[in-house]
Amino acid sequence: MADAEEIEMFGRMMIALDILESSQEFGRMIPEVRSNMVYAKASAKTRADVLAIDGRITVVSGMPRACGRPRFGASSHMARLVIELRKTDPSVRAGIDFANTPELSAWLESYCARKGWAFAMINRAGEPESIRAEEEASMPWKAAAVIRAAGGRVPKIFYENGAVGKEPVSVIVGPEPIGIAREIAEIAREYRGTTR
Amino acid sequence: MADAEEIEMFGRMMIALDILESSQEFGRMIPEVRSNMVYAKASAKTRADVLAIDGRITVVSGMPRACGRPRFGASSHMARLVIELRKTDPSVRAGIDFANTPELSAWLESYCARKGWAFAMINRAGEPESIRAEEEASMPWKAAAVIRAAGGRVPKIFYENGAVGKEPVSVIVGPEPIGIAREIAEIAREYRGTTR
Amino acid sequence: MADAEEIEMFGRMMIALDILESSQEFGRMIPEVRSNMVYAKASAKTRADVLAIDGRITVVSGMPRACGRPRFGASSHMARLVIELRKTDPSVRAGIDFANTPELSAWLESYCARKGWAFAMINRAGEPESIRAEEEASMPWKAAAVIRAAGGRVPKIFYENGAVGKEPVSVIVGPEPIGIAREIAEIAREYRGTTR
Amino acid sequence: MADAEEIEMFGRMMIALDILESSQEFGRMIPEVRSNMVYAKASAKTRADVLAIDGRITVVSGMPRACGRPRFGASSHMARLVIELRKTDPSVRAGIDFANTPELSAWLESYCARKGWAFAMINRAGEPESIRAEEEASMPWKAAAVIRAAGGRVPKIFYENGAVGKEPVSVIVGPEPIGIAREIAEIAREYRGTTR
Numbered sequence: 020m021a022d023a024e025e026i027e028m029f030g031r032m033m034i035a036l037d038i039l040e041s042s043q044e045f046g047r048m049i050p051e052v053r054s055n056m057v058y059a060k061a062s063a064k065t066r067a068d069v070l071a072i073d074g075r076i077t078v079v080s081g082m083p084r085a086c087g088r089p090r091f092g093a094s095s096h097m098a099r100l101v102i103e104l105r106k107t108d109p110s111v112r113a114g115i116d117f118a119n120t121p122e123l124s125a126w127l128e129s130y131c132a133r134k135g136w137a138f139a140m141i142n143r144a145g146e147p148e149s150i151r152a153e154e155e156a157s158m159p160w161k162a163a164a165v166i167r168a169a170g171g172r173v174p175k176i177f178y179e180n181g182a183v184g185k186e187p188v189s190v191i192v193g194p195e196p197i198g199i200a201r202e203i204a205e206i207a208r209e210y211r212g213t214t215r
Numbered sequence: 216m217a218d219a220e221e222i223e224m225f226g227r228m229m230i231a232l233d234i235l236e237s238s239q240e241f242g243r244m245i246p247e248v249r250s251n252m253v254y255a256k257a258s259a260k261t262r263a264d265v266l267a268i269d270g271r272i273t274v275v276s277g278m279p280r281a282c283g284r285p286r287f288g289a290s291s292h293m294a295r296l297v298i299e300l301r302k303t304d305p306s307v308r309a310g311i312d313f314a315n316t317p318e319l320s321a322w323l324e325s326y327c328a329r330k331g332w333a334f335a336m337i338n339r340a341g342e343p344e345s346i347r348a349e350e351e352a353s354m355p356w357k358a359a360a361v362i363r364a365a366g367g368r369v370p371k372i373f374y375e376n377g378a379v380g381k382e383p384v385s386v387i388v389g390p391e392p393i394g395i396a397r398e399i400a401e402i403a404r405e406y407r408g409t410t411r
Numbered sequence: 412m413a414d415a416e417e418i419e420m421f422g423r424m425m426i427a428l429d430i431l432e433s434s435q436e437f438g439r440m441i442p443e444v445r446s447n448m449v450y451a452k453a454s455a456k457t458r459a460d461v462l463a464i465d466g467r468i469t470v471v472s473g474m475p476r477a478c479g480r481p482r483f484g485a486s487s488h489m490a491r492l493v494i495e496l497r498k499t500d501p502s503v504r505a506g507i508d509f510a511n512t513p514e515l516s517a518w519l520e521s522y523c524a525r526k527g528w529a530f531a532m533i534n535r536a537g538e539p540e541s542i543r544a545e546e547e548a549s550m551p552w553k554a555a556a557v558i559r560a561a562g563g564r565v566p567k568i569f570y571e572n573g574a575v576g577k578e579p580v581s582v583i584v585g586p587e588p589i590g591i592a593r594e595i596a597e598i599a600r601e602y603r604g605t606t607r
Numbered sequence: 608m609a610d611a612e613e614i615e616m617f618g619r620m621m622i623a624l625d626i627l628e629s630s631q632e633f634g635r636m637i638p639e640v641r642s643n644m645v646y647a648k649a650s651a652k653t654r655a656d657v658l659a660i661d662g663r664i665t666v667v668s669g670m671p672r673a674c675g676r677p678r679f680g681a682s683s684h685m686a687r688l689v690i691e692l693r694k695t696d697p698s699v700r701a702g703i704d705f706a707n708t709p710e711l712s713a714w715l716e717s718y719c720a721r722k723g724w725a726f727a728m729i730n731r732a733g734e735p736e737s738i739r740a741e742e743e744a745s746m747p748w749k750a751a752a753v754i755r756a757a758g759g760r761v762p763k764i765f766y767e768n769g770a771v772g773k774e775p776v777s778v779i780v781g782p783e784p785i786g787i788a789r790e791i792a793e794i795a796r797e798y799r800g801t802t803r
Binding site: 225 | 481
């Protein structure tokens with residue numbers, strides 16, 4: 020039942036969660052829709068194969084707090100996004116979404132340039148109306164747009180500018196959650212330094 | 216320190232929270248931005264005078280779950296909305312925000328008609344650009360638009376249709392939280408019955 | 412359903428809980444069996460009429476933490492103890508149990524003398540074997556022993572020295588929880604000062 | 608920082624915790640002092656090398672609930688017990704403590720016989736007074752007594768009968784937490800069947 024892959028996945032998620040919950044600066048990057056952190060099995064086909072934080076990560080007393088536990092199937096949007104992206108780059112198995120503002124996007128673009136990370140923006144105004152109405156159809160379009168915007172690969176960080184009725188969010192992806200938790204905590208700390 | 220008003224406010228919030236957390240159907244009405252429940256002091260002037268759920272109310276294992284505790288100052292948006300509305304109707308001290316879809320809005324309109332409750336919609340597309348950019352300035356405009364749309368009074372339920380980058384939400388208000396928790400739980404149950 | 416007494420009781424419990432959870436020193440006074448805080452209705456006859464912390468108050472990351480919420484019926488032992496004591500002194504409606512060591516007991520005795528509070532110890536070695544075996548029968552014996560030890564009244568603070576298989580605990584009682592939360596937080600702070 | 612052993616340990620603890628928290632019957636086996644579940648590193652020398660549930664496992668709304676998260680160093684008593692036992696049997700790395708009553712002990716003895724598991728009881732009345740007073744000195748004595756009672760090996764399940772001021776508890780040990788969580792959940796289910 021609990022195979023070696025699942026054991027490793029739960030372990031990495033818990034350690035990553037500790038990193039996120041210890042970062043007050045990350046708390047300031049949690050969007051209105053709250054953040055989630057997802058981690059897909061190597062063979063993930065559906066959201067049931069993707070571990071995520073049940074109840075998402077919110078902010079309590081100024082600090083990030085996972086409301087529930089990691090659970091397979093606990094994410095819909097982020098889980099399906101990672102599944103789509105993996106069709107192009109199977110090394111991508113984990114992701115975290117976070118806030119997006121024009122100031123942060125501009126800063127992230129230069130931060131990614133310094134790091135040598137691919138960075139991309141997609142404009143959901145370009146999304147066909149027929150697709151936007153249907154949440155399921157929307158994800159393949161979005162993943163394809165992200166990859167196209169990054170020149171055919173999955174970028175390390177990307178964001179979408181806001182559509183009507185949708186809060187814009189940024190996303191960071193990577194092979195597993197401990198690494199991206201450290202990366203986003205560092206981003207939050209460095210960005211915070213520029214805005215004090 | 217803990218005066219009679221604060222004691223009563225914490226008590227009503229906890230009982231209201233029990234009602235919300237026991238309603239699986241309400242869980243289906245929690246928007247992406249999560250719900251909050253707020254309760255303003257009779258003399259509330261700023262968000263520090265408004266009790267709210269720290270970390271908002273999210274969904275864990277399919278049930279509504281308050282991530283943190285009631286705390287004065289824990290809400291920004293909903294707290295300021297209630298403070299603005301009270302300038303017109305001081306009997307309004309509590310509110311809960313919940314999901315909004317075209318189907319739910321249509322159903323709510325006829326539900327409110329049955330109940331004899333005022334119901335209103337505001338269109339944030341009508342909001343002047345100069346105001347929209349400034350979150351602080353936005354709230355008085357929004358409250359005024361809600362009251363104008365309801366013919367000069369504070370409606371029982373209202374919603375805004377989505378602006379760019381903003382998830383549309385519905386709001387129910389009333390004099391104290393136990394009553395509106397019961398009302399929203401009944402709404403969730405009845406609406407759920409129509410969509411099964 | 413939610414009458415004025417219940418609203419006030421939940422409100423006082425939440426404010427008292429905030430006081431306890433903010434006291435690191437109280438965390439050092441939580442016994443192995445964990446602390447509970449109970450609050451009986453004015454007409455309480457059974458444990459169902461007594462509000463208590465579901466899951467008791469434990470220590471997480473060095474700070475006191477209520478695991479669950481206040482709930483009627485959530486305590487057995489402390490609830491029945493307060494119900495028995497109220498037969499002699501109906502003004503006693505609330506109580507908190509905490510650790511007991513010989514050093515603390517000696518300190519508490521002189522602290523109570525300074526405060527003008529009645530203080531008592533009961534020796535469960537004096538409890539008849541026939542009673543000890545039966546948890547239900549044990550409580551009236553215990554309450555009577557406490558009251559007898561304090562000269563016919565309910566003492567402010569009392570403790571039992573340990574029986575076989577029972578961790579000794581101290582208890583502080585009073586008319587409502589905010590007051591005793593402040594009292595135990597002050598005790599914890601002052602006692603901590605003497606043991607550094 | 609997060610090495611492969613720690614990742615696996617956190618993963619196994621989380622999966623084990625899910626098993627425990629899903630077992631209502633286990634909830635009825637949680638003692639007054641609450642249960643903990645510990646998991647020692649292969650090279651564990653001190654409690655800082657032992658993962659445990661911060662705040663222990665309590666009962667909320669009738670179900671087992673871990674109050675905090677797994678954290679290295681979160682247990683004192685159970686951590687030191689496992690470290691002592693490992694000096695005789697290094698394969699023992701995990702343990703859970705649970706309730707003890709004369710009825711349960713009698714049932715466990717025959718259950719262990721059926722399973723072919725070593726089972727032992729120690730009598731703390733036999734513990735020298737000089738040792739009992741000193742918590743640190745007490746653990747090696749206790750571990751030695753357990754091993755002696757089981758004929759020179761570490762038994763699968765053991766208990767101590769109560770000393771003055773100490774609640775008697777039972778302990779189950781094994782190589783890692785998922786296995787013992789399943790074992791104790793099965794024990795709780797089967798024992799519950801006999802007492803309905």
